[in-house]
Amino acid sequence: MNAFFLILCPSLKEGLYFVMIIVFRMLVIKREVCGYCGACVSVCPEGALELVDTYLTVDPETCIECGICARICPLGALELKNAE
Amino acid sequence: MQSKYNVLIIGGGPGGAMAGKAVAEAGLSCCIIEKRPAIGAPVRCAEGVGQEISELVDLDPKWISSKISGAQLVAPDGQILELNPEMAGNEVGYVLDRKIFDRELVWKAANAGCDVFVKARASSAIMKDGKVCGAIIETGGKTVEVFADIVIAADGVESKFSRWCGIDTTVPMAEIETCVQYLMTNLDIDPGMNAFYLGRDVAPEGYVWIFSKGKRTANVGIGISGKMCKDGKRPKDYLDAFIAEHLPNGKIIELMAGGVSACKPLECTVADGLIIVGDAARLSDPITGGGIINAMYTGKLAGEVAVESIATGDCSKQALMKYDAEWRCSKMGKGLKRNYQVKEIFLKLKDEKLNSIVKSVNKLDMEIFDTKYLIRELVKYNPWLLKDIGTLRRLLD
Numbered sequence: 001m002n003a004f005f006l007i008l009c010p011s012l013k014e015g016l017y018f019v020m021i022i023v024f025r026m027l028v029i030k031r032e033v034c035g036y037c038g039a040c041v042s043v044c045p046e047g048a049l050e051l052v053d054t055y056l057t058v059d060p061e062t063c064i065e066c067g068i069c070a071r072i073c074p075l076g077a078l079e080l081k082n083a084e
Numbered sequence: 085m086q087s088k089y090n091v092l093i094i095g096g097g098p099g100g101a102m103a104g105k106a107v108a109e110a111g112l113s114c115c116i117i118e119k120r121p122a123i124g125a126p127v128r129c130a131e132g133v134g135q136e137i138s139e140l141v142d143l144d145p146k147w148i149s150s151k152i153s154g155a156q157l158v159a160p161d162g163q164i165l166e167l168n169p170e171m172a173g174n175e176v177g178y179v180l181d182r183k184i185f186d187r188e189l190v191w192k193a194a195n196a197g198c199d200v201f202v203k204a205r206a207s208s209a210i211m212k213d214g215k216v217c218g219a220i221i222e223t224g225g226k227t228v229e230v231f232a233d234i235v236i237a238a239d240g241v242e243s244k245f246s247r248w249c250g251i252d253t254t255v256p257m258a259e260i261e262t263c264v265q266y267l268m269t270n271l272d273i274d275p276g277m278n279a280f281y282l283g284r285d286v287a288p289e290g291y292v293w294i295f296s297k298g299k300r301t302a303n304v305g306i307g308i309s310g311k312m313c314k315d316g317k318r319p320k321d322y323l324d325a326f327i328a329e330h331l332p333n334g335k336i337i338e339l340m341a342g343g344v345s346a347c348k349p350l351e352c353t354v355a356d357g358l359i360i361v362g363d364a365a366r367l368s369d370p371i372t373g374g375g376i377i378n379a380m381y382t383g384k385l386a387g388e389v390a391v392e393s394i395a396t397g398d399c400s401k402q403a404l405m406k407y408d409a410e411w412r413c414s415k416m417g418k419g420l421k422r423n424y425q426v427k428e429i430f431l432k433l434k435d436e437k438l439n440s441i442v443k444s445v446n447k448l449d450m451e452i453f454d455t456k457y458l459i460r461e462l463v464k465y466n467p468w469l470l471k472d473i474g475t476l477r478r479l480l481d
Contacts, residue, residue: 037128038242039262039343042255043310051242052205053119054126072310074262074319074341 024083025065027058033077040069040078085201085221085228089113091390092219092232093198094206094245096123096190099362099379099386100238102140104193104200106387112394114198115230116190117221119205124186128342130265130303132278132295133376134177140380141192143178147185150296152177153276159442160283160435179278179295179303180376189380209235209248215400216249216357234390234399236359238383241343243364249355255366258311259347261290261373264319265305267297267338271331275299281326284435287319288312292326304331307344307373309431344373348424353411354404359386367411369420370427378420382411440466 036054048062049069056077070078091107093100096118107114120126132152137143153176157165194200204223209216210231218231237245246253273279273296281292289309294302306323313319327334345366353365361367362379369375389407393399411417433441444465463469 035264035339035341036126037263037341037343038240039260039310039341041242041244042253042343042345043257043260045254047244047247050244053121053203068257068310072257072260072262072313072343074264074313074343076315076318076320 025080026060026083027063027065027070028079028081029056029058030077030079033075035075035077037074040073043068043072085115085199085204085223085230086113087229088218088231089115089199090232090394091115091234091236091387092230093117093236093238094219095238095240095364096120096200096202097186097238097240097362097379098189098376099364099383100236101186101189101193102380102383103236103238103361103387103390104190104198105196106384107391108193108196108198110387110391111197112391115232116193116198116200117204117206117219117223117230118190118200118202121203122187123190123200123202124183126340127182127338128340129182129376130293130295130305130373131180131182131297131376132177132293132374133180134374137178137377137380140377140384141189144188147180147188148178149181149301150179150275150298152179152278152296154278156277156279157442158279158281159439160286161439163439163442163446165442165445177278179297181297206239206245209245211249214356216355219245232357233394234357234359234404236361236383236386236390237364238361238379238386239364241345241363241368243360246350246355246358246360246364249358251350251352251355251360253350253364253366255343255345255347258309259345259370260310261307261344261346262310262313262319263305263307263342263344263373264323265303265340265342266323266327266334266336267301267340268304268327268331268334268336269301270333270335271300271302271304272333273300273302281330282438286326287322289431290319292323304334305340309346344368344375346370346373346427349417349420352401353382353408354401356401356404357399359390359404359407361386367416367420370424371430372423378416381414381416382407385411437466437468441469 038051041049048059090112091114093116104116155167206219208220210218275296279294290307292306306319353360361382367378393403
């Protein structure tokens, strides 16, 4: 899971405030669209995807949410979603 | 499943099967593991092969859906270039029935003495001091360790095994052809002809194919560059548009998706105790996307080199380099290198230039059709080819 930190630092009289917005992105596999072809597995730079028989898996610990797999999927079965 | 084999083969496609057969015929113990419950299915292939496949295996008529005597290349402006065997020497081919073909190749390996297990998946590599010694295999709810003198990775485009052994097999986004194919029936086609459609609007940085599967039936598919793929412009969108225009009465009876690498082969296709073959080694043709024959040839070669190396007791990377060196010097290896360069040229061509090439080829004397003649004549009618692209000059020598 990847976190993007957006830090705003309004300098006020009382001191320095940090506002932190964390955006979690995650790869979502649309099972009903996936054609289990494995094209995504071949382009994943981190080796986070695996085709287990006809079931595509993603390891959220390894995935860097780069979106390459979602881009090249022939059927559009992969999507990067903002989780929070 | 034994806990130790001379050779363990990951994947039961044409590459794995040819490797298993070569090893078993030499009298060594070997095992093919296939993660799917069935060999050959689901198909992810246009199934076209050149007739040179008969150099690798005795063809059985029941593997063949259609015999191909010629092809049509359709330019972006609709001009048709006919490639017939009278023109192109003996370049004929077949459209296979891979559900049967793949299964029979594995049968040949099994009959030679190779063990085969389906629904058995490698989940990681067993490594010792940087050397590949076997694989962890998940099968029937159990996890087992299988050791081997040499592991042959024949696990296709979605290959993971080599990666677990520390080899980067990532295909660049611009060099994956992302593909969708329908098996269609009720088509008015010539069963002896295959057709290729080119053009930015038809298939950007790729092509649409119609490969005959016999009477009124064909594999109708498309591959486009991963770079050109995005929401609303995915291969399926292009293919559906093509079918609406060209084959409105066809009925779709099967949907397949796939990825084909059009990159250079892996920098090195061996490691200590490991040989990588076929699509897993990125050996599909960068222009046509064809990979069956390359997988079979390298699978067989990998099996033979494995046998020799085990006989001498040296399964190091250095000993296995014989495999890497041999396929690179082979007709296949040289062809891959040349076609990668040609692909790079063709990707840059605008549709108008492609039209102009097809127009000039149509003027050629097809009695003396060969590649060099073709290129020379092309340059005569399209001198900008040489100006634009220096690489083509080298291909003329």
